[in-house]
Amino acid sequence: MEFKRYHPATILFDLYGFVKNVAIFAIMLFVFNYGSESMLVRIGRWALLFGAALTLVSLLLKWFSNRYAADEQAFHLKAGIFQKTERTIYYEKVQNVQRRTSFLHKLFHMTSVSFQTGATGVDAKVEFKAVTQHEANRLESLVKEASTKPVEVPDTDAHLMEMDKGEIERVIHFTPTRKDVIKASFTSLSFLFLIVIAASAFSKINALFDVEEAVEGWVLSLLTSGWVIAGIATVLIIVSFTIGYIRTFITYGKYEIASDDARIYISKGVLDESAFSILKKRVQGIEISQSFMKRLLGLAEVKLISAGSLGSDDDEVSTLYPFLPVKGAYSMIEEMLPDYEVSTELKQLPRKSLVVRIMKPYWFWLIVTAALTYFRTNLFDKPNVWWMISISLLAVLVLARIANYWNTSYAITDRFIQFTEGTLGKTTYLTRRDKIVEVSVKRTKLQQWTGLATIGLVNRAQPVRHASLPDVTVNEAARFYSWYALRGEEVRVEQERK
Incomplete structure (x- = not known):
């Protein structure tokens, strides 16, 4: 196995990152304080120059010492200047692939690619900050081939398996008009x-x-x-x-959502291009959110909940498209992820849950009212203004809880659970039973008196994804608990198939 150094352009991109971080300090020291003889400014200038020189030397040493290799099974990484470390990251651990081609990358005909795993710490990802397009394609194909498991077929159809895995056709589901x-x-x-x-x-x-x-x-x-x-x-x-x-x-403008049998692919950007792919089997859940403006226009944002880390901009790269038509979003989910079904027939919460929500303490209103009572003589010329503000705030909070009740609904089907909540906007969360790792049923004193409960669930993600639905009936909470108990049999059957 032959190890090789990273592309020399990696030094340039690391140096560019350093310059971005210290640009403000450099402008303050060398531009705004030009000609200053202050001792503090002079020390800052020399410290900045020394830091830049030290960074350049460390980047050169890092490039000479760091190496990588990619065989048919794993990435092999060597790093360290004085203390050497070696890591092996198997392709089967890779859950998401993210590629970004910034404007600076385009100038040098380069790109960056990051392979995200479900681990934490140094093993969370394998990153190549600057590689050629050919090398990035080669690394991605190695990971993709490892994630595609062979399917057993009869001998008469064996010739069908000779198709090149790289020629799997992608189906384009959406491009914006x-x-x-x-x-x-x-x-x-x-x-x-x-x-x-x-x-x-x-x-x-x-x-x-x-x-x-x-x-x-x-x-x-x-x-x-x-x-x-x-x-x-x-x-x-x-x-x-x-x-x-x-x-x-x-x-x-150049957004595209596509998929094949194994992965979902999202690409976007005109000047700064980025591409993201995720294994379908790694999708833990789906979140469909609508702001007030999006509800008026019939649009929605669909986000994939993944078991692996997505980097520093998780929300951005995991979003299919922030402005999808609602009906088109539902059909697209079922096309790309046949194992997921978005239910349109949802159940409302019982009427007594509305009473419980209205009866809950209004702590924010109490704090604001107390502050208005204390400062009323200094803030207002008219003596009746403070209590009018207090009553108006209470009315708004009550109306918000009523709106949240009417916007809350749920569905528990054979293999899926779906929550919808919101006040002016709406957020829908959908996940499969076999993707849930933990459930809970909790009851406050007020819920115990009224026969209600709060159900919760946990999905694997980074960070761990918690979801809950308050104020369902006790019977529904018991049904939810029994429904989840069937997960063990479902997972066992799935393992036997593998």
Whole structure:
């Protein structure tokens, strides 16, 4: 087995990361304090230069000492300058693959690839910060071949197994249209940012230079005209929407969701490209979330809950697409993951759970009311304002609990459990029984008096994923517990098949 060094461009990308981290300090020391003779500034400059030189030397030594090899079974890694370490990461431990091609990578015709495992610490991932496209494809194919188990077939069909594993056809489930990008731009409300910034900038300029007094006569009347203000606002909205559309297109313009028999593939980005793949059997659950604006537009965000770490931007890379049509999202889940079924017939909580939710203490309201009572003479000129604010806040909290009750529903089917909760927005969580590693049934004193309970479950993820559904009936909690007890038989049958 032949070990080889990482690509020399790795030094450049590590150095680029160091420069990004110290750029602010460098600007403060060498630009803003240019010509300063302060002892503290001089010490900071020399310390920064010494740190840069030391970092460059350590990166060179690290590149000379670190090596890797990839055979048919595992990654073999050697690292360390003074203290040598060797690691072996088997391909079967790899759960997710993430590839990113930044603008800097494109300049050098390189890419980065990271193989995430379900472990923690140094064995959590195998990362190549700068490799050629050919080498990245080779490493990914090795992992993919190891994760594809051979299927036993009759001798008459043996010739079908001679197909190259690399030629497995991917099915493309979604690519955004121009209409989808426009919806995404509108959902983000980015077209309002420029108006807010312009209004804030004008108020600050007016406070400094008193623009209203400097501009007189017909110019002032023109600027204060309703038609002029409306025209300026329209122009700002168009410019803001255009900027938001360009920004959204750069992020999601080349989005693609695809899958084959074993994996799901997500790729996106125009200037900064990234690709992510996850084994279907590693998906522990599915989260479908809708903000208030997305509910109005009939959109949803689908996120895959994985057993392995996804890196520093877990939420971003595990999301299929943040602006999927709701019906299209449900059908896409069933196409990509035939083992998952999204239920559309959900059960509401019993009416007494609404009473229990309304009766629970309003601690936030009590704290705010106490503060308003204490400071009412200093904050308000009118004596009745403080208690009106207190009553209004209590009404809002009560309405929020009522809305949360009406938006809460669930379904427990043969192999699946599905929760839906939310107030203005909605979040749906779906998982399979064999993917749940722990369940719980808890009851508070108030729930004991009313015959209710809270059921909870745990899925393997990083961090561990906890989900719960409060205020179901005791009978439903018992049924949930009995339903989960069948998991042992289900897992045993699955193991016998393997």
